[in-house]
Amino acid sequence: DAAINRIAAGEVVERPASAVKELVENAIDAGARRIEVAYADGGKTLIRVTDDGCGIEAESLPLALSRHATSKIDGTDLLDIHTFGFRGEALPSLGAVGRLTITSRVGRAEAASISVSGGKMGAVKPAALSGGTIVELRDLFYATPARLKFMRSDRAEAQAITDVVKRLAMAEPFIAFTLRDVTGGGEGRVTFRAEAENGDLFDALHGRLASILGREFAENALRIDATREGLRLLGYAALPTYSRGSSVAQYLFVNGRPVKDKLLVGALRGAYFDFLSRDRHPAAALFIDCDPHLVDVNVHPAKSEVRFRDPGLARGLIVSALRHALAEAGH
Numbered sequence: 001d002a003a004i005n006r007i008a009a010g011e012v013v014e015r016p017a018s019a020v021k022e023l024v025e026n027a028i029d030a031g032a033r034r035i036e037v038a039y040a041d042g043g044k045t046l047i048r049v050t051d052d053g054c055g056i057e058a059e060s061l062p063l064a065l066s067r068h069a070t071s072k073i074d075g076t077d078l079l080d081i082h083t084f085g086f087r088g089e090a091l092p093s094l095g096a097v098g099r100l101t102i103t104s105r106v107g108r109a110e111a112a113s114i115s116v117s118g119g120k121m122g123a124v125k126p127a128a129l130s131g132g133t134i135v136e137l138r139d140l141f142y143a144t145p146a147r148l149k150f151m152r153s154d155r156a157e158a159q160a161i162t163d164v165v166k167r168l169a170m171a172e173p174f175i176a177f178t179l180r181d182v183t184g185g186g187e188g189r190v191t192f193r194a195e196a197e198n199g200d201l202f203d204a205l206h207g208r209l210a211s212i213l214g215r216e217f218a219e220n221a222l223r224i225d226a227t228r229e230g231l232r233l234l235g236y237a238a239l240p241t242y243s244r245g246s247s248v249a250q251y252l253f254v255n256g257r258p259v260k261d262k263l264l265v266g267a268l269r270g271a272y273f274d275f276l277s278r279d280r281h282p283a284a285a286l287f288i289d290c291d292p293h294l295v296d297v298n299v300h301p302a303k304s305e306v307r308f309r310d311p312g313l314a315r316g317l318i319v320s321a322l323r324h325a326l327a328e329a330g331h
């Protein structure tokens with residue numbers, strides 16, 4: 001129902017960057033090896049995500065746009081969530097607040113597309129596409145002009161989109177990412193690109209670190225690999241000299257999801273406490289992996305906060321592993 005979708009959309013889609021996050025996560029879930037994100041006017045007039053993933057069958061397109069029709073939660077185990085998407089509400093929500101068109105093709109079947117605008121779904125139509133999926137979202141919040149007022153400048157929204165794409169790109173180093181600003185039409189301008197990395201996870205992450213934070217940064221980063229009571233921490237942390245004036249270079253992930261969690265940010269700060277003044281922020285790309293039952297990632301619809309069953313364990317692991325690495329590097 002359109003009204004419920006619009007209300008839910010407020011939780012799922014706060015701004016263009018949150019729409020980008022949902023769409024790129026869907027592409028990742030679909031097994032894409034290549035993902036391109038294009039946006040115009042800070043994402044307000046256009047967001048387009050193109051992937052080479054598994055695609056959606058023509059007859060499933062209306063279902064993908066129907067609220068909770070695709071929810072992977074059957075009520076038996078809320079915590080047993082292995083893919084990004086688990087609530088089946090991103091596409092219906094986006095279709096309620098913008099003009100959404102999905103074009104998709106599965107294998108050798110014919111490509112098809114469907115559009116939804118202001119919650120009203122059109123018919124499935126034949127389309128042309130060699131494979132994968134293109135999701136195009138135009139005029140975000142045109143149906144809810146009140147929300148438009150809360151949007152910031154195109155530049156600020158573009159910055160937020162860039163940040164979201166870089167966070168997901170850090171989490172998925174084996175996938176190639178391209179970000180394009182197509183304001184004014186045409187091919188636009190590539191604003192970020194990361195080729196697919198190879199090798200083991202550390203090799204791949206190291207390469208991706210160089211694409212996102214720079215080669216010099218990657219070459220001087222400390223490798224982190226520690227485990228404690230079922231919690232694994234791995235990734236790279238920077239020497240104190242590579243700290244930043246803000247937390248933009250802190251990439252934190254829990255079971256593959258980008259998070260901006262107070263506990264984890266605090267632990268990171270704690271590890272560098274002796275080496276950094278209050279106005280400096282350590283740079284790092286750190287992944288915590290654990291049994292899904294040891295952490296609740298469903299705290300907020302935007303899914304960026306987490307709740308550990310044992311917060312002290314997570315904090316202790318981060319502080320001790322990073323202090324150890326810093327000590328080995330001579331700090």
Ligand code: ADP
Pocket residue numbers: 022026027030051053054055056064065070071072084085086087088089090091092133
């Ligand atoms: P969720 O991701 O929580 O399942 P969404 O509303 O984000 O819900 O997506 C609905 C469904 O549409 C997904 O479960 C998936 O089956 C399908 N889907 C969405 N985007 C893609 C994509 N890029 N490639 C293939 N399937 C997709």
Ligand code: MG
Pocket residue numbers: 022025026084085086088090091
């Ligand atoms: Mg989803």
